[in-house]
Amino acid sequence: MSVMGELRRVSVSVGPGERRVAALTRIDMQVEEGQVLGVVGEAGSGKTSLARSFVRLVAPEGGAVLFEGSDITTMPERRLRRLRSRMTIVFRDAAAVLDPRMTARALIEEPLRLHAPVGAGERRAAVDALAERLRLSPAELERRPGEMGIDRLQLVNVGRAIVTQPRLLVLDEPTRDLDVAAAADLLNLLAELRAGGMAIVMTGHDIAAVQPVADRIAVLYLGEIVEEGATADILRDALHPYTQALLSAHLAADLARRGRRIRLRGEPPAPEDRTPGCGFAPRCPIAENRCRSGAPTPNQVGTDRRVACLRVLEGTSRIPLSR
């Protein structure tokens, strides 16, 4: 398996001038061919910055961004442009991104016009084939964004990103505003694309949003990875207190989970309100004094897991569920 996208100790800041704050701090992450990486985080966790970093829409302040093994951290925009058929991104709000004057067909076709040296007939055929795969009807292809519901419009948005058959596809909260059935269809499509060898990074504010399709899950809090590992391992035995809280907030079909919750204090803080020590300590139900002074770094746990919690190494990070 070859690594398609990689972040090496990437730090990103956002915001204008003096109000600039750290959105991501020294992130290490990679996604392989035929793999779906789910990135979970709430508002202010840095997941959008992370998604944009993978396709080099933001230039990191520190660290390196790699695509297909080559460093693209400082690559000039002109050369990056040629890569943008092979690494693409889908944003959450399709209505904001898509040109309202263009039809769905023209929108999906546009990347081919920019990148593929093929004639109009071939482009048309490619769009038709893709539309069938997306289950967009011929009538829908002739509609403009204002005439489509958000569920259908997001399919156009995704179609634009995969029409050039990229090796790396990044999706930033693609299902957040969709109905559950449309979201399930999109996850099924991602599973198909993975089977074709695409490397996929997908963000969500909730483990549930990425769980059905993600091979690995990374949990972000205040711009740092607090836990990362194989999906099955994390679902079975989450080690970081925050991951455990997220899992307990899961709105699952399983009625036996009713009332079994880890209740966190307060709400996710803004990056500018970060306190020293462990960023999660102010809300953590099992935080100790040392958590407020020393910041934990992601530690390898077992063979395949990274957790940034001081109590993990002693095996005392699991919180009993309260009713």
Added chain:
Amino acid sequence: MTARGMTARATRLVRGLQDRGLGVAFGLLVLAGFAAALMLRPVVWPQGLAFEDAQRVLSFPSLRHPMGTDANGRDVLARVIDGARYAFIVPLAALVVGIGIGAPVGLAAGLRGGWLDRLLRRLLQGVGLVPPMLLAMALVVAMGPSVRHVVVAIGLVQAVVFARAMRDQVRAMHDSGFIEGARAIGSPVLRTVLMHLLPNTLARIAGEIPRQAAWALGTLAAMGFVGIATATSATEWGTMIREGAEYLLAGQWWAALFPGLALLLFGAALHTLAASLDERLLLRGAPGSGVGAGGRG
């Protein structure tokens, strides 16, 4: 066809006419009427404008002079028709100046942000302190009265309006992720601006165009009325109103009233067009605005 369906259909029809059809039809009809009169007058009635009859100074409207004659014995109808020339040319030329300067400046400020944007906002704040009509008049006074200077002055003031509208639209599309979305599929910046940004922003500031034309018309007439639009007596409605106004109190109202009515009608036509254009643009919706999107809501 149920009765309820019929009523609903009739309601829709009437509302549709009110919303667009009637407004647009009225506006276009008035403008076309003025244009036709302007073009036909020299053919049908070639001697009309040249007519000057010292014997018939300030004569009451009659069959021979449907709108009477003015203090110089000139036919008011011919001069009202000819006044439409300025009413068409000055706002149009000013729009060319205003959009030609304002749109690129606003586009650049919206795209680049930074010092250019700050400079533009400072400038707008400063300019905003002075009533725009006063500003345009001051510019004309500074440059000297001539139609060309009127066009430049009005155009410059409008450039400020268009720059601001353009800047806000571009900024909104920038912030909503529209530009980044284009960048993400590898579209070069220039292409994004020309193919996506400009058509969308221009479509959305299009509502300003007839409104600004109406404002230019009013400002032109005001300048004519205070006597700074042209150096010599011109067939311009504001100028004609000023000249005719001298005789109003003496009961000779026609030399001032008819140019005034023409001004009112022309202005109303432009305002109606602006209103219906606004409505259409609102209905069509725009990216990020949420209007018109989400068809299943």
Added chain:
Amino acid sequence: MLLDVQDLRVERVADGAPALAGVSFRVVKGRILGLVGEHGAGKSLTASAILGLLRPAARVVGGRALFEGQDLLRMSDADLTRVRGARIGFVVQSGHATLDPSTRVGAQLIRAMSIHRPIVKAEAAWRAETIMSSMGIPEPRQRVREWPHELTPGTVQRVVVALALINEPQLLIADEPTAGLDITAQMQILDLLHVELRRRRIGGVIITRDLGVVAQYCDDVAVMFAGQVVEQGPVAQVFARPAHPFTRTLIGIMPDRLATGGGRAYGGPLPENGEGCPYRPRCDQATERCAMVPPLVGAGVHAARCHFARIGAA
């Protein structure tokens, strides 16, 4: 029976198109009903119709909504105003839209009380603080003096719940009370609603797109599709033996159930209006029979609107 909605029909004023095609469900005192369905299924419209808030876009053309025996749909505006906010509390999707941005939080709570009954100011202020604290808002004495924009999204939603409960209603209707909130804040608000409804032993309706909310917080469920309730019953029964294909699909695609890569499509545009079962275009069991209006199968607490529904263990 606290609320009994029978065959509620609503149409759009603009073109006379039916928006609700006979919605029926019941809310029992002391129990929470989850009203679940997709975008545009008519969930919010149902709540608006019951509360008399449809105009001017839509109007009621049939049915009854009996609240403690009185038909809300035939009540005068003046009577309805006395019910709304007093005997029926309402929590809307966007909390910020509910709060008046130019009034301090405490004053809004006091105003909500004084609309419905005369109250001594000192007592009202005390009650405002008390309810804020029982909503889990820390330092209520400071918070009542704050402006809505100074509050976090989660706190805004707690204040909105407080506003809905302050007049001690018999029924609370919450329309997507956690839309737009992050997952941990969502859990806090749902927990709060659950606890408060239980403690007060009143009836609740939670409108949601997420069946997970129903599974974790509701006692009964009514599933809506295209302006109809297609299945209703106690949560445990419906989850164990869903009778309508749409309910089965919704349960089957919940995150902890969904197996990706099956190649089957679950979503799709809403069907054209017409005769027969509205779910037919998306149903994988549809036959010619589905072109006919499906019957309501089952009786008592669990029922579904499908030709092939089998209720119960049989």
